Amino acid sequence: MGKTIRVTVWNEFRHEQNEKHEASKVYPEGMHAVIAAALAKEPDFEVRTATLDEPEHGLTEEVLANTDVLTWWGHAAHQEVQETIVERVHQRVLLDGMGIILLHSAHYSKIFKKLMGTTCSLKWREVGEKERLWIVEPGHPIATGLVDYFEVPHTEMYGERFDIPAPDTLVFVSWFQGGEVFRSGCCYHRGNGKVFYFRPGHETFPIYYQPEVQRVLINACRWAAPNGAPNPTFGNRKPLEEF
Amino acid sequence: MGKTIRVTVWNEFRHEQNEKHEASKVYPEGMHAVIAAALAKEPDFEVRTATLDEPEHGLTEEVLANTDVLTWWGHAAHQEVQETIVERVHQRVLLDGMGIILLHSAHYSKIFKKLMGTTCSLKWREVGEKERLWIVEPGHPIATGLVDYFEVPHTEMYGERFDIPAPDTLVFVSWFQGGEVFRSGCCYHRGNGKVFYFRPGHETFPIYYQPEVQRVLINACRWAAPNGAPNPTFGNRKPLEEF
């Protein structure tokens, strides 16, 4: 309540730096810049960014130690993310309760697959069709401020079967013009941390400029913020009772 | 395994008996007759039917005591179902583990609302549009024999928000031509019993003749059959340990 939430917006940031790529026109400063700007309007959010090509991908021990919620966008360079950084993020989620929000093509990131334990595969199509996200759990914090559904006018399609564990809570289900559906907003507890997968977003459609999408990202950061639980203690224990 | 599953197919059976109603042409013997015939082809199924206008709605103590799985279709006459029978079915599910499969407009039946504890409301439209049911949990017994998706060419639309408890397992999600989605195959444990809500079906579209729909009904009966657990024992207990 009133506590500052420190968000680190991570981006692969490759498409946008390629002048020949359409992404450089839609997101000239990178998707992370647009996302970070949207989040930074919240008075209780403290937002920084980090990208793949920074040393340690911008995710040093020090940065992670000062991150309550990490948002993650990756696509073409999942394989370039170093195992040690993946491991570091994984531990930070499980042990310290850092929240993590996986965006769109991050369904195939190493960290999401490691957290889920499944292939995280899906069907896809890139023809710019319409998507309509229906709210199936309207009382959930991540649905705050939204009513019934919202639309993304042009997007890449992701379709079921999405090979993930059934979410602890399913918040959004997408309808696509081409005939598919998708579980688009999926909440998980993992270790001390919270994980949210959010489907919308793309490097060349201006989806992260949409107010409804920004609304969800803000809500998700609040929901995913750690509750301050200490590192769990495991291992050998003396009995608490005599017998 | 190899054990006989005794199924009672319950139907409101009003639309079909009204000669002026289109239902009387599509299902001249009633929907229950078509459903029962499909189920009766399974060598280990023993199938009977029951309808609203029979004494005790055909659901006497004796019938229920000999029913492993009850399927339920109702629409226009939910309010005519007597409370004592609803209570009897409810107890038979919770205490004896009888499976119950709620079909289409049975989302608004007294028994489903009583089992769910919510309004079970939804959005709807009756223009004969196309529905495509996507399998989101392909390894679940109720999805056996189906691949990826199946279509219902003309149907009534049901759309989210469907006000139900989040299912224990979500097996199907529907796409509708008009732009909606729906959680169409929902599994629940309630008491000793299992509950399955299955969206497809309608009094004037010939949906219960579809092989995929019949496949799901057969699978659902197998899944919902009781495991033989005795009535749970509750109440005052002596300690199991000294202290």
Added chain:
Amino acid sequence: MGKTIRVTVWNEFRHEQNEKHEASKVYPEGMHAVIAAALAKEPDFEVRTATLDEPEHGLTEEVLANTDVLTWWGHAAHQEVQETIVERVHQRVLLDGMGIILLHSAHYSKIFKKLMGTTCSLKWREVGEKERLWIVEPGHPIATGLVDYFEVPHTEMYGERFDIPAPDTLVFVSWFQGGEVFRSGCCYHRGNGKVFYFRPGHETFPIYYQPEVQRVLINACRWAAPNGAPNPTFGNRKPLEEF
């Protein structure tokens, strides 16, 4: 964030008014007074109380319209709670998203059974044994500020099988000296609202004075507060897409 949470603490308040009952010594002003005092220390909580013997059980339309979270303690007089009030509370949870927290013997209240759809039965014993509540989901908001477990030195035992729907999230599991276990902290979404069942509490053991128990109640009120979702709209709809 910073928004006031209006809590109504409801109590049957019969045991405590009976001078011959031990409860009158442990909770001379009623359990609701102790619970309300604990909650009222939170600067963002606005707390009132209501009891069975007030007109409309203290739960008028106006009171409920100004309640974000209702806590409920009942035991001997569940049957005296009027159906109209139960219905009113039920609708307020499902439609308006009011949170509801059911305490101890409220497992058998009409409103809890109505929300759950099951018998809500359990095993019990009243010999004053020790209970230890283990945190099984430490990152959940309701576990905030607690570590590993906490103990209730003397309590009534409740044991499994507890006939409830599997919770959306299970936060606490109890160990009892006499040999039983119990799912003691159970979270549910129902309609627009959130429901939390919390086992600890009793009319003659001073459990609601315990800081850990008060901590859970405060956390649960925050978690259960509505997210402001409007009443869901259901019913007939025009297509959103042409076809």
Added chain:
Amino acid sequence: MGKTIRVTVWNEFRHEQNEKHEASKVYPEGMHAVIAAALAKEPDFEVRTATLDEPEHGLTEEVLANTDVLTWWGHAAHQEVQETIVERVHQRVLLDGMGIILLHSAHYSKIFKKLMGTTCSLKWREVGEKERLWIVEPGHPIATGLVDYFEVPHTEMYGERFDIPAPDTLVFVSWFQGGEVFRSGCCYHRGNGKVFYFRPGHETFPIYYQPEVQRVLINACRWAAPNGAPNPTFGNRKPLEEF
């Protein structure tokens, strides 16, 4: 239904081959021999065994291709299991729907941690105390034939917080003499496959000789058997609808 279930019982099989280890007396042929013998009594089960020190740990492509359900016991040599075999088992579960049953100390096996995505850590104590497993979902197939609870007279304790994803279905919760509780029977869908973690079992306590434990293992094999779903197809798709 009546279909043969091919079970492979895998065991680390080190403790039992060490003549100085108590395990060699309790399980002279190995725990796998006792488990396999119990399962082989089921007329529809076809049972084989495999152990760590066989080539490819006895889990060749051919063996896995002919395995419907794999049970796994490991303890001291988790690190010796080759990554390629772990990957092979993982793929066989996710893609082909092979069931996998993880036993006791297999909570720390590579395959379980990979499937869960969490640390799978817990508290433990080895003093031979009593465990009582309570059935919290009596209608579940894995609880078939059991009533209320069963006891393991002497065992190693495992205590919460058990760092796993919340199970899709929680079937058993354990009570321990020393004061802890544990989620002892945990069901998951992962990919096309089903996963069951079952806590009881130990290298020196004769737990796998217990009829109730054998009952659970038989039930779990039936529940976890694949439903025949084909390998899911993912990747690029043409629209199913024109627009």
